[in-house]
Amino acid sequence: MDPLPPFAAVVLAGGRAARLGGQAKPQLDVGGRSMLDAVLAALAGAAPRVVVGPPQPVPDGVQRVREEPPGGGPVPALAAGIAAVGGAGVVAVLAADLPFVTAGLVTALRERLTGDGVLVVDDTGRDQLLLGVWRTAVLRDAxxxxxxxxxxxxVLSPLAVRRYRPPVLPGVPAPWTDCDTPAELARARAAAARLPGPVTG
Structure with missing residues (x-):
């Protein structure tokens, strides 16, 4: 049984993916499943799980909402997602184009939530704003x-945020790997093809 407090999840799945031919980026396949499915699998322990963005397939039991105005960017998208999670005290916030994020990383973030929020810092020291866990009420107020x-x-800069740089095993793509360009998508697919199976740890 999970000793950590229950948590909800908001996945931001908008954006036009203009550099990827305007396709629905979260639905693009990496390693035999869509990137959105990979992110939702990493959030399997969350309730509810809310996907924010244009109409697209989501698994049974996953809520889908739309930001207002449509295409207004991550701030109204996150606000729409937070409004849909109800009374959950903790919420994980992830982008939908993280094909190598894992449930283990989400748990590690939840374990490190001591202030308003905790987010991943990549190997260059850059904050990954859409790869973190937050106090829902604080985020709603912000x-x-x-x-x-x-x-x-x-919006997030005034908050008391803890940073976490997760270890990355040799040969395993970093969990912050995203896919904004055709080249990044091709590299992610090639990296997934070298793995023995879906990244689940």
Whole structure:
């Protein structure tokens, strides 16, 4: 039984993916499953799980909501997701294009939640704003009144945020690996093909 407090999850699955031919990026296949399915698998312990973005397939039991205005950026998308999680005290917030994120990483973040939030820092020292776990009420307050297209970093910067740089095993893609360009997508697919199976640890 999970000794940590229950948590909800919000997955931001919007964006036009113009550099990927305008396709629905979360639905693109990496390693035999869509990137969205990989992210939702890493969040299997969350309830509810909320996907924010345009109409697209989601597994049974996963809620889908749309930001207002549509295409208004990550701040209104996150606000829509937070509104849908109800009374959950803790919420994981992830992007939908992280094909190598794992349930183990989500657990590690939950274990390190001591202030307002905890997020992953990559190997260059850059904050991964859409790979973290937060106090839901604090996040809801921070988002209140924020305008569309406001940078998410500006909303989160006043919060007491802990950083976590997870270990990355040799030969295993980093959990912050995303796919914004055709080249990044090709590299992710090639890396997935070298793995013995889906990354689940």
């Amino acid at each position: 988002l209140a009144g924020a305008r569309p297209h406001t940078p998410l970093r500006a």
